[in-house]
Amino acid sequence: MTETGLSTRVVPYVYEAGRLRLLDQRRLPHEETILECDSAAQTAEAIRSLAVRGAPLIGVAAAFGLCAEARRVAARSPGDLEAAREAAMTRLATARPTAVNLSAAVARMRHVVERTAARTPADRVAALEREAGAIAAEDRAACAAMARFGADWILSRAGRTPLTVLTHCNAGALATAGVGTALGVVRALAARGEVRVLADETRPFLQGARLTAWELQRDGLSVTLLPDVAAAATIASGRVDVVVVGADRIARNGDVANKVGTYGLALACRAHGVPFVVAAPTTTLDPDCPDGGAIPIEFRDADEVLTIPSPTGETIRLSPSGVSALYPAFDVTPAALVSAIVTERGVSEPPHASGLVPHLS
Amino acid sequence: MTETGLSTRVVPYVYEAGRLRLLDQRRLPHEETILECDSAAQTAEAIRSLAVRGAPLIGVAAAFGLCAEARRVAARSPGDLEAAREAAMTRLATARPTAVNLSAAVARMRHVVERTAARTPADRVAALEREAGAIAAEDRAACAAMARFGADWILSRAGRTPLTVLTHCNAGALATAGVGTALGVVRALAARGEVRVLADETRPFLQGARLTAWELQRDGLSVTLLPDVAAAATIASGRVDVVVVGADRIARNGDVANKVGTYGLALACRAHGVPFVVAAPTTTLDPDCPDGGAIPIEFRDADEVLTIPSPTGETIRLSPSGVSALYPAFDVTPAALVSAIVTERGVSEPPHASGLVPHLS
Numbered sequence: 001m002t003e004t005g006l007s008t009r010v011v012p013y014v015y016e017a018g019r020l021r022l023l024d025q026r027r028l029p030h031e032e033t034i035l036e037c038d039s040a041a042q043t044a045e046a047i048r049s050l051a052v053r054g055a056p057l058i059g060v061a062a063a064f065g066l067c068a069e070a071r072r073v074a075a076r077s078p079g080d081l082e083a084a085r086e087a088a089m090t091r092l093a094t095a096r097p098t099a100v101n102l103s104a105a106v107a108r109m110r111h112v113v114e115r116t117a118a119r120t121p122a123d124r125v126a127a128l129e130r131e132a133g134a135i136a137a138e139d140r141a142a143c144a145a146m147a148r149f150g151a152d153w154i155l156s157r158a159g160r161t162p163l164t165v166l167t168h169c170n171a172g173a174l175a176t177a178g179v180g181t182a183l184g185v186v187r188a189l190a191a192r193g194e195v196r197v198l199a200d201e202t203r204p205f206l207q208g209a210r211l212t213a214w215e216l217q218r219d220g221l222s223v224t225l226l227p228d229v230a231a232a233a234t235i236a237s238g239r240v241d242v243v244v245v246g247a248d249r250i251a252r253n254g255d256v257a258n259k260v261g262t263y264g265l266a267l268a269c270r271a272h273g274v275p276f277v278v279a280a281p282t283t284t285l286d287p288d289c290p291d292g293g294a295i296p297i298e299f300r301d302a303d304e305v306l307t308i309p310s311p312t313g314e315t316i317r318l319s320p321s322g323v324s325a326l327y328p329a330f331d332v333t334p335a336a337l338v339s340a341i342v343t344e345r346g347v348s349e350p351p352h353a354s355g356l357v358p359h360l361s
Numbered sequence: 362m363t364e365t366g367l368s369t370r371v372v373p374y375v376y377e378a379g380r381l382r383l384l385d386q387r388r389l390p391h392e393e394t395i396l397e398c399d400s401a402a403q404t405a406e407a408i409r410s411l412a413v414r415g416a417p418l419i420g421v422a423a424a425f426g427l428c429a430e431a432r433r434v435a436a437r438s439p440g441d442l443e444a445a446r447e448a449a450m451t452r453l454a455t456a457r458p459t460a461v462n463l464s465a466a467v468a469r470m471r472h473v474v475e476r477t478a479a480r481t482p483a484d485r486v487a488a489l490e491r492e493a494g495a496i497a498a499e500d501r502a503a504c505a506a507m508a509r510f511g512a513d514w515i516l517s518r519a520g521r522t523p524l525t526v527l528t529h530c531n532a533g534a535l536a537t538a539g540v541g542t543a544l545g546v547v548r549a550l551a552a553r554g555e556v557r558v559l560a561d562e563t564r565p566f567l568q569g570a571r572l573t574a575w576e577l578q579r580d581g582l583s584v585t586l587l588p589d590v591a592a593a594a595t596i597a598s599g600r601v602d603v604v605v606v607g608a609d610r611i612a613r614n615g616d617v618a619n620k621v622g623t624y625g626l627a628l629a630c631r632a633h634g635v636p637f638v639v640a641a642p643t644t645t646l647d648p649d650c651p652d653g654g655a656i657p658i659e660f661r662d663a664d665e666v667l668t669i670p671s672p673t674g675e676t677i678r679l680s681p682s683g684v685s686a687l688y689p690a691f692d693v694t695p696a697a698l699v700s701a702i703v704t705e706r707g708v709s710e711p712p713h714a715s716g717l718v719p720h721l722s
Binding site for chain 2: 029030198200201202203204206209210213214217223224225226227228229230231232233234236259260261263264267268271302305306308310311316317318319320322323324325326327328331332
């Protein structure tokens with residue numbers, strides 16, 4: 001992050017010579033376990049099971065997972081390359097439905113496969129690795145740019161320091177190839193003055209309690225956890241200067257799909273005049289979605305609500321057996337409730353004239 | 362509950378001859394453990410530690426805890442009765458700050474102590490036990506009346522069956538001496554047609570996941586859990602016909618303090634035109650509080666957010682050590698967001714002319 005002086009000690013993935021090594025986010029903060037993926041199937045399963053998560057990062061992971069798959073197949077049975085690649089791309093693109101970055105990254109890789117059809121297997125692998133590296137580098141640069149744009153926008157409106165920023169889920173270095181989207185903005189603010197972060201614990205996967213707390217603590221930033229239920233009252237109390245979150249998909253009209261719970265935060269911000277900021281790279285924008293109603297919302301398994309994993313690996317049941325649960329993993333916040341959408345190209349405030357995508361491109 | 366045909370198999374307390382036996386709600390749903398209290402100190406600790414909880418029930422428990430204390434002291438050192446009673450009443454009344462039912466029940470018991478000053482210790486114990494019994498009987502009757510009034514109000518507005526009711530925390534038989542406040546209304550609705558309950562899990566104590574699920578399942582009612590973060594999106598989806606919650610204290614203007622998370626639900630209901638109903642006995646009304654700003658909000662220990670108890674009794678840490686948390690246990694919902702307040706005297710809709718208390722008394 002030499003572009004802005006921002007940095008992080010958090011390293012969510014390393015790709016080297018056909019092997020993708022992922023920091024297993026299911027085991028944080030208790031253990032820093034590395035999950036090794038040398039196939040598309042393993043990478044898709046890591047994405048599906050939330051070992052790796054965060055809209056920008058799952059795009060990057062899918063791209064490198066395809067590189068791993070291409071290396072593996074090229075070495076063992078180069079004749080099967082086309083069929084294997086096609087299956088791998090489909091499997092990765094559909095591992096999770098809501099974040100558009102995932103299918104967008106796979107589409108870029110598919111394009112490389114198509115335009116290198118005449119080349120040798122080794123050449124094609126090299127081209128795929130260059131493309132995956134470019135996807136990651138662009139995401140890193142986007143994080144740095146968003147951090148600067150977001151911090152500028154917030155500081156131009158906030159009348160006081162220290163600033164208190166409330167965030168939801170984890171939209172940080174653990175969710176991107178760089179310093180994060182929402183937490184990149186936090187890092188940029190912290191580089192310019194005192195910042196206190198209030199992090200929603202973000203049930204059921206506890207991205208806030210487990211990941212955001214770990215990431216900010218590791219980088220020496222101040223963080224206090226809130227039960228998700230306490231966010232509205234905390235916003236009402238006047239203690240929050242701004243809410244900043246990431247996004248998994250943004251529709252053409254500016255409606256934002258993000259981790260479930262985001263919509264409730266936006267309602268509380270609107271009721272109390274607190275700016276509600278979404279930071280997300282343009283890879284999160286989906287020109288094919290006219291509005292939030294067209295964004296597919298992932299429903300995850302009820303067991304992820306009904307149980308909690310213990311640090312020792314057992315599963316602890318929270319509720320009586322036989323009870324069911326409903327777990328939409330994302331919700332949609334209407335464009336009108338979002339004070340600003342920050343991308344690597346700048347800041348857009350609603351109403352987004354003639355749609356957000358043309359405005360930003 | 363022969364008054365309405367409503368009933369429950371849930372028995373949260375039994376008082377007999379100087380011994381208060383409480384169903385330990387910290388151990389539900391995994392174990393049905395009975396906590397025996399034969400002193401005010403034990404009862405106050407049971408209230409403070411949430412072994413017994415729910416605004417109406419902690420008033421009832423405190424009243425019987427005083428009876429246990431009076432029996433104990435009368436048997437062992439009748440000369441110390443006055444001093445012991447005074448200390449016991451203060452300890453019980455201050456065990457938790459937000460629910461006004463607690464201090465109101467203790468005030469009733471104090472009045473009995475004062476007006477029986479000239480009688481024998483045995484007579485005074487009997488008078489205290491009669492008063493505690495009356496407090497419980499009145500709460501039981503209030504639950505039955507609220508159930509009827511609440512169900513009438515909801516059915517007069519709901520255009521369809523089956524009805525889907527969303528609730529927060531536990532405002533049921535585990536929170537009262539009767540069929541519950543919000544869950545009493547649910548039971549009355551279920552007696553008249555099909556009702557599906559969506560229960561917020563209610564972090565951090567998980568009253569929804571542990572208690573409401575257990576209670577409704579035990580009584581054969583349909584219940585599905587929601588992560589708290591999913592409530593706003595579920596309300597936005599049109600799947601919720603009405604939200605019904607209890608209250609810990611209601612100010613003169615109709616502002617409602619209830620389990621933290623209630624305010625966010627009320628905002629979501631307002632945004633989507635879903636009725637937001639509060640069911641609470643008049644013992645929850647505080648004529649000394651002009652509005653919600655005057656209601657004391659309990660902040661509980663951060664460790665209750667940072668850890669989770671396992672069924673085997675160990676404490677599981679959710680976040681990295683060294684991270685802090687903020688845990689306001691209640692929040693305040695402004696009167697204007699509450700569609701109806703249901704008490705045992707009837708239903709009041711805002712604006713509550715000349716204050717809610719005179720309107721209802």
